[in-house]
Amino acid sequence: MRQQKSIFDNIDWVMVSIFLVMIFLGWISIYAAVYNEEHKSILDTSENYGKQLIWIASSIFIAAVILLIDGKFYTISAYPVYGLVMLLLILVLVFGREVAGSKSWFEIGSNFRIQPAEFGKFATALVVAKYLSTMNIKFEDNRTKLITAAFIATPALLILLQNDTGSALVYGAFLFVLYREGLSGNFLMAGVAVVTVFIVTLLFDPKTMMWIVGVIAFLIFIAGKRNWKNAMLIGGTAVVFSGISYSVGYVVDNVLEIHQKTRINVMLGKEDDPKGVGYNVNQSKIAIGSGGFSGKGFLNGTQTKYKFVPEQSTDFIFCTVGEEWGFMGSFVVIVLFLFLLVRIIYVAERQKSTFTRIYGYGVASILFFHFAVNIAMTIGLAPVIGIPLPFFSYGGSSLWAFTILLFVFIKLDAYRMQLLR
Amino acid sequence: MDLRYSDRKLIIGGVIVITGIIFLIRLFFLQVLDDSYKLSAENNVLRHMTEYPARGLVYDRNGKLLVYNEAYYDLMVIPKQVEDLDTLDFCNTLGITVEDFNQRMQKIKDYSRHKPSIFEKQLSSEFYAMLQEKLHHYKGFFTQTRTLRKYPSRVAAHLLGYVGEVDDRMTKNNVYYKSGDYIGVSGIEKHYEEYLRGQKGDKVMMVDVYNRPKGSFKDGEYDKLPVSGLDLISTIDGDLQAYAEKLMQNKIGSVVAIEPSTGEILVLATSPTYDPNLLVGRVRSENYSLMSKDEFKPLFNRALMAQYPPGSTFKLVNNLIGQQEKVVFPQTTYSCRMGYSAGPIHVGCHQHPSPLNLMQSVQHSCNAYYCNVYRNILDSKKTVREGYDVWRKHVLSFGFGKKFNTDLPSELKGLIPTGDYYDKIYGKSRWKSLTVVSLSIGQGELGTTPLQLANLVATLANRGFYYPPHLVKQIGSKKIENEFTTRNYTTIDSQYFQIVIDGMEQVVEAGTAARSKLKGIPYCGKTGTAQNPHGEDHSVFVCFAPKDNPKIALAVFVENSGKGGTYAAPIASLLIEKYLTDSLRRPLVEEFILNANLMPKPVEKPVKKEPVTD
Incomplete structure (x- = not known):
């Protein structure tokens, strides 16, 4: 009895509260998005909001179970869980x-679907942490880096195959985790730089891009130490970037699928296609933009309710929030x-x-990635990449997975006190 | 504990917070600063549906319905909303080819991708019912109820006019009209368009992305209800109009009847005419082109647009001007020896007592008498030109040589030549009263319309004034006032009319129209023969009845039928009888007129399409 009490005592109620507020707001948004005057019962399980209620209830149950299980269990079971999820993938x-x-x-059955990929994130976070x-594993070792990379890349590749x-x-989000654990910041920088070059090249053309790279390189050289080593380094980087920008055309034309290509073009404003791929973003922006400062009020959103925004209860749930x-x-x-993210950190x-x-850090990185990409896409800052907004989007697998992800962390945090004792 | 990299928590935390701030800034722009999305949202969900008002009906003076509306359906399309259309199936349903479909869609898209356009016009109710079943397959298409004009008694086509689709010029110049709207094209449909059309309504519906209506927006707060057009009460007597058209069958010509005490037109018939239902709906353009090719020109409104020399009926005018100018008096006599001769000019006349006085000159329609009177008028002033100008001013005061500008569809003004006209032909001061003497008997360079002659007799009946002839007496619940109900006085004093009226009575009693005498209804008339250089002369008869307190003034023109007494006068007498007594007591006369075929050639039945009746 005493132990039970101490478990709940040590729980970080801030995170739990934010979690509860978020699933509540999420459910309200789903209700509003699907709301139809003819179907008023909130328990109607033929509608998404009715189903989501079941998912929410089961998630809370799962959360409770997680909190009751001994914290040691999660450290021990990291490899088995990872193995199981990989098998499912x-x-x-x-x-x-x-x-x-x-x-x-x-x-x-006929009504119940589950997406193992959602649980891959949890399993990977667990295994990387483990x-x-x-003992004796040093992140500085190249071997360690390679094995870690393999742990992360395996589910990513399996999911790509799907x-x-x-x-x-x-899974790119794990860069943050690794950065925290000592990965050179250059990786993070390089990642950002490559993405930037890629997008800027699409906006202009490789030749212009080369001029830009050249001028920036020259300026950096002038500003920094003017020696051979620096010149080589900056020059080399510039050449690499130029190479990337020249490869962009090839990648876009040969590697990307047509829909991915269009999504990128739409995001860059090169293709205006309100009924095609750009339609989602356009409608989403209209919905959010029309909300104004104080919104149209609960259940009064016209854009989302009348299905102008596709996938409004899943990937585009933020539209409902913005509009209403x-x-x-x-x-x-x-x-x-x-x-929540700052609290987790x-x-x-x-x-x-x-x-x-x-x-x-795994939990924070995964949630952050979802949050950043999802919102960015609904407000037109990123191409449409169909990933859910944690705790808001409709979907059982993702809600379960995010709940497990977060509550295992809450449990581990509570367990920290037990370790002390 | 490895603390080497613990500062990196700040960088990671910083990235997270900066991302959040970027989002908030972006959202602030999107939601608070930028208004354009609110507008898009509105257009996205709100569909403004035009609700067409019922066009006003037209009644005759006795409350008989002349024009009403019948419902039909237009198939509309909003190109932007067309999606996943099975074109072949759609074309089969409508019975059109894919090429046709593509052409139409292209044209519609050129007009607008976002606004509704008519894809197929005027579907019948049966077809509409069938289409309704399938319509849900055709995203972007919907139907709209409209109305077509319908003419139950099938008369008065020209004066009622017809309704047609607005043209591009109209949609550009007038914001009220949208492509596909209907507008009065001729007749009183055109003149009273603004009253008849009513006011279009605007129903604001919320629609979902599939364009399915989801109920009215804010409980109809922004809806504008359509306002029905105003009903018109016409001055026409529908039965009399129908009878006039019947009598004019197989004849070319026209009948105009006016109520002298108001200027209200009772009959405005032209022949050959057509069933107004022929110029309605889908069959209109085909019928129109058929009729416009017809050699007898059924589309031509002879009552208002045919300009004939008035013939002897014009003697009435010259008679009055002569009296007013004091060149002739009731007791003035002239003798006539089969005509009038002066120098090289000879104007022939027919057998009648001679000499005769002013009143008898009307009764016997003596040419010689009016040559004398006319020359006296012109020569009574210092110069002929001055005399002519005085004469012309008097003539114009009867409504000749100008339009009445009331509500009549495309009337022509006729021709009363100016002095300048003759100066031009003969040279200044080089022409004399004798030069233009044919004007005395209504021949020569004169052009008058049947309406103007009807107005002349109405003026005689009123002894010196007329109300501008018009077709509509009431709009909605408001009686027509102002210009239609002001008297237009002629320049002739009323005392001079009595002798003309007496003479006209004698025309009917014992003159050129004696065969059209009506028992118990003393009336006044004048026959005429309008010279026709192209063939047999046109027969004219003008009259008003009864002599005292006249109720109807008539002008009847029958082309190529010789003297006015033969056909024109009997037709007029039948109409008087019908109008005043509502009965016909002379079956033989009626039969004679109905059987008379005065068409230049044997008439082939004009090809007539059945009008849309559904």
Whole structure:
């Protein structure tokens, strides 16, 4: 009895509260998005909001179970869980059901579908934390880096094979985790730089891009130490970037699929196609923009309710928030996310256990990636990559997965006190 | 504990917070500063649906319906919303070819991709019912109820006019009209367009992305209800008009009847005419081109547009001017020896007592008498030109040589030549009264319309004034006032009319129209023969009845039928009988007129398409 009490005592209620507020707001938004005057019952399980209620209830149950299980369990089970999820990811390629072009679903019964990829993030966060916190493992070793990379790349590649590019990209978020653990900042910088060059080249053309790279390189050289070593370094980088920008045309024409190409072009404003691919973004921007400062009011959103925004209860759920609650609503949701993410980092940093800290960064990175990409796409700052907004978007697998992800961390944090004792 | 990299938490935290701030700034621009999305949102969900008002009806003076509306359906399309259309199936349903479909869509898209356009006009109710079943397959298409004009008694085509689609010029110049709207093209449909059309309504509906209506926007707060057009009460007597058209069958000509005490037109018939239902809906353009090629020109409104020399009926005018100018008096006599001869000029006349006085000159329509009177008028002034100008001013005061400018569809003004005209032909001061003496008997360079002659007799009946002839007496619940109900006085004093009226009575009692005498209805008339250089002369008869307190003034023109007494006068007498007594007591006369075929050639039945009746 005493132990039970102490478990709940040590729980970080800030994170739990934010979680509860978010799933509540999420459910309200789904209700508003799907709301139809003819179907008023909130328990109607034929509608998404009715189903989501079941998912929410089961998630809370799962959260409770997670909190009750001994914290040691998670450190021990990291490898088995990872192995199991990888197995499921392979099995889904064989037995999975194809939905909207992605073969990433297991169908159980006629109404119940589960997406193992959602749980891959949790398993990977767990395994990376476990591996890097193992005695005698030094992140500085190249071997360690390679093995870590393999742990992360395996699920990403399996998910890519399912043709679910968006979910695969999420594994890029682990760069943050690794950066925190000592990966050179250049990787992060390089990643950002490559993406920037890629996009800027698409906007202009390789030749212009080369001039830009050249001028920037020259300016950096002038500003920095003017010696041979520096000149070589900057020159080399410039050549590499020029090479990248020249490869862009090839990549776009030969590597990317047509829909990916169009998405990129639409995002860059090179292709105006309101009824085609750009339609989603356009409608989404209209919905959010029309919300104004204080929004149209609960259930009064016309854009989302009348299905102008596609996938409004899943990937584009933020539109409903923007339209019905206006800038104030968007502000609250974004601040909630920032608060949660900063809180997770704060809690991760207070850990004495390396495992918990690394896992915590994994949680923060994954949630941040989802948050950033999802919102950026709904407000037209990123191409449409179909990934859900954590705790808001409709979907059982993702809600379960995010709940597990977060609550294992909360449990591990609570367990920290037990370790102390 | 590895603390080497713990500062990196700040960088990672910083990236997160900066991302959030970028989002908030972006959202602030999107939601608070930029208004354009609010506008887009409105257009996205709101569909403004035009609600067409019922066009006003037209009644005759006795409350009989002349024009009403019948519902039909237009198939509309909003090109932007057309999606996943099975073109072949759609074309089969409508019975059109894919090429035709593509052409139409291209044309519609050129007009607008976002606004509704008519794809197929005037579907019948049966077809509409069938289409309604399939319409949900055709995203972007919907139907709209409209109305077509319908003419139950099938008369008075020309004066009622017709309704047609607005042309591009109209949609450009007038914001009220949108492509596909209907507008009065001729007749009173055109003149009273603004009253008849009503006011279009605007229903604001919320629609979802599939363009399915989801109920009215804000409970109809922004809806504008259509306002029905105003009904018109015409001055026409529908039965009399129908009878006039019947009598004019197989004849070319026209009948105009006016109520002298108001200027209201009772009959405005032209022959050959057509069933007004022929110029309605989908069959209109085909019928129109058929009729416009017809050699007898059924589309030509002879009552207002045919300009004939008035013939002997013009003697009435010269008679009055002579009296007013004091060149002739009731007791003035002239003798006539089968005509009038002066120098090289001879104007022939027919057998009648001679000499005769002013009143008898009307009764016997003596040419010689009017040559004398006319020359006296012109020569009574210092110069002929001055005399002519005085004469012309008097003539114009009767409404000749100008338009009445009331509500009549495309009337012509006729021709009363100016002095300058003759100066030009003969040279200044080089022409004399004898030069233009044919004007005395209504021949020569004169052009008058049947309407103007009807107005002349109405003026005689009123002894010196007329109300401008018009076709509509009431708009909605408001009686027509102002210019239609002001008297136009002639320049002739009323005392001079009595002798003319007496003479006209004698025309009917014992003169050129004696065969058209009506028992118990003393009336006044004058026959005429309008010279026709192209063939047999046109027969003219003008009259008003009864002599005292006249109720109807008539002008009847029958082309190529010789003297006015033969056909024109009987037709007029039948109409008087019908109008005043509502009965016909002379079956033989009626039969004679109905059987008379005065068409230049045997008439082939004009090809007539059945009008749209559904």
